[in-house]
Amino acid sequence: MADTRDLREVYKDTLCTLAEEDKKICIVEADLMNATGTPGFKSRFPERAFDVGVAEANMVGVASGLAAAGMIPFAASFGCFAARRAYDQFFLSGNYSGLKVKLVGTDPGVSAIYNGGTHMPFEDIAMMRAVPGLTILEPCDRRSLEELIRQAAYLEGSVYIRLHRKGGLSLYDENTSFEIGKGVVVREGTDLTIIAAGLVLMEEAVKAVEILEQKGISAALIDMHTIKPLDNDLVLEYAGKTGAVLTCENGQAAGGLGGAVAELLCDTKPVPLSRLGVKDEFGQVGTLDYLKEAYGFTAENIVKEAENLVKRK
């Protein structure tokens, strides 16, 4: 039967499986368990599920202390709070201290919909990229999310995971393997490479490559589930092969995935590059469709960007 679980359910199920195997797995949350999808974890492992109330800075500090006590804590909140409000705690108590804190920021970018601009993390990737040694993940597919959470738990270091709560893709068959730091080629192509991260843009990019195909443009598509460390080899291989790169992300392109790819290409082999993402704007309320339209996160816009990009080759 097809897997139709929301990504947050995959997250919770994966943590439960891990917690079953390993008594060190625990969660720390800040009054958003019902949103992040973890009440099922709490009911199964009540002694390893801590809700600190509406106190995100403290949540990350407590998670750091748990890590110092040898536990493997997953702390989760809306991305706007996990990143912006607890940045210093994650930076110092977590990363600078060399502790292994797994921080999950849900509702990335426009997926915060009706919570609006106050709750819309567009800047979290840029902020987190500046933390030395931190791993940043944004899986969009159910199988990859499960595998990457499993790997994140045992990674030597802290991790920031952007988690789209609802919906999810099933892009891969059982033979596809996933590794932190290794992008996945979803589709081969010759005229340009689309590098996307996250559910919103990957869903649209999959549609866009079909439309481009009909228009006679062959686009390779890469699922860059790890934004840091960036899979430099894969980016350079496909930039070389196709001669043009289009990045797509649900957040500020400056400092985000687009920023990371731009830095790499400029430092090595520049090719025509276009970065689709938020362009120095704040968020706003709306339906997902409205917001996708407002920020250009549509297959049609990806196609337009791709066509313009190919002309620059």
Add this chain to the structure above:
Amino acid sequence: MDQNEIKRLEEKAREIRIKTIDVIGNLGVGHIGGCMSVIEVLTLLHYKTMDTDPKNPNKEVRDKLVLSKGHAGPALYCILADRGFFPEDWLYTLNVGGTRLPSHCDMKRTPGIDMTTGSLGQGLSAAVGLALGGRINNLDRHVFAVIGDGESQEGQNWEAAMTAAHYNLDNLIAFTDYNKMQIDGYTKDIMSLDSIESKWTGFNWHTLRVDGHDMAAIDDAVERAKAVKGRPSMIILDTIKGKGCSFAEGVLSNHNMVYSREQADEAIRLLKGEA
């Protein structure tokens, strides 16, 4: 604690005070005020209260100390060196490029440091996490935390305070170094902490208040705190910033102070009881 034990600890505190003035004096600048005010509590914890092993700093079952006012690191380093966590000559590399002993406590660099601190207000949350971790693993462990009074103005302390009480963390014993001074002046003028005891009792902590330079009184408070079940304890230490250091004691500018070798030597002479 008998009189001999008290005397032993007081003598040790005097040694640590002298060593700290000397070590910071080596570079001629540092957080002398806040180091001097916590000498007694740190000495008591490390030479009597806590179960720690300098030969095996990472052993699983042992007590933990979070020095949340991370700028008092140099005082703790003098204790750790004396106890054999690392060689004594490291002390004279304090804040020298490439050192393993930076101004603020760094668990990655310094053996015996249980938590990295320095951005004020973060240590108590980490101590809560350590106490929860100890409880999950059924470890007979106490977690001690020392926070500053100026530091208590950081809101995160009170988030952590709620959490510790909510989870009934009776394995957590915290201290406030109530020296009543902060960088910009007296705490009563900058941001008053009155009435500090009722703040902690209001957060449902078992709260005690003692003279923070009276070894026997601090020890008595710690023993009473250990006996309390179901609640964390806060021991408010009435202290003097710069205590025992002739050129710094009670001086408003002693938070991060420049001083000369001559000043250091004079302060040390006085502490040694030499004329």
